[in-house]
Amino acid sequence: DVKVTQSSRYLVKRTGEKVFLECVQDMDHENMFWYRQDPGLGLRLIYFSYDVKMKEKGDIPEGYSVSREKKERFSLILESASTNQTSMYLCASSLLGAVNEQFFGPGTRLTVL
């Protein structure tokens, strides 16, 4: 079974803090993705990576950065958290190739106060 894990289910941070969200997959997938999901807006892609040290901006990269030093791990960084970054963050992974299923982690509910 593919397993995608995320470091925290719930996280509460203060405005201005630096926040790290970690994602690990155990199926040797090339692609990894970070999304945020908000009511009424659906899933929106923040960043994705198709290889170690490679990254591409998604639809809403502003205020975020990512790091992929190892194939199995993809980190999302909020350099200076703001209240409008309060959201559900979902990580996903897939094999290389557009027709491949994306497998999601359980999500991290981040609240920025």
Place this chain on the structure above:
Amino acid sequence: RKEVEQDPGPFNVPEGATVAFNCTYSNSASQSFFWYRQDCRKEPKLLMSVYSSGNEDGRFTAQLNRASQYISLLIRDSKLSDSATYLCVVNGAGGSEKLVFGKGTKLTVNP
């Protein structure tokens, strides 16, 4: 026009009903099409891929109309366990690895 549009619902149907969801997409170069299911407070999971010839998986039937840029999902003999949000998903242009998700259609199946 939004990239992927779905009727948000909610759809409330009795057990045993047949329900259909529709979805339109704007990028004519998209090549891969999916329906994902998301249970309340859970992550999305693939329900089924959608092929040009249409495909069926038990009570679920997916159809694709490339000319109209339209995707559908039909659920027959609805079960209580079908209650979830159904996401229409399309890949980006040019064989992109990126997926574009619709906002989802919420279904509640009532006893």
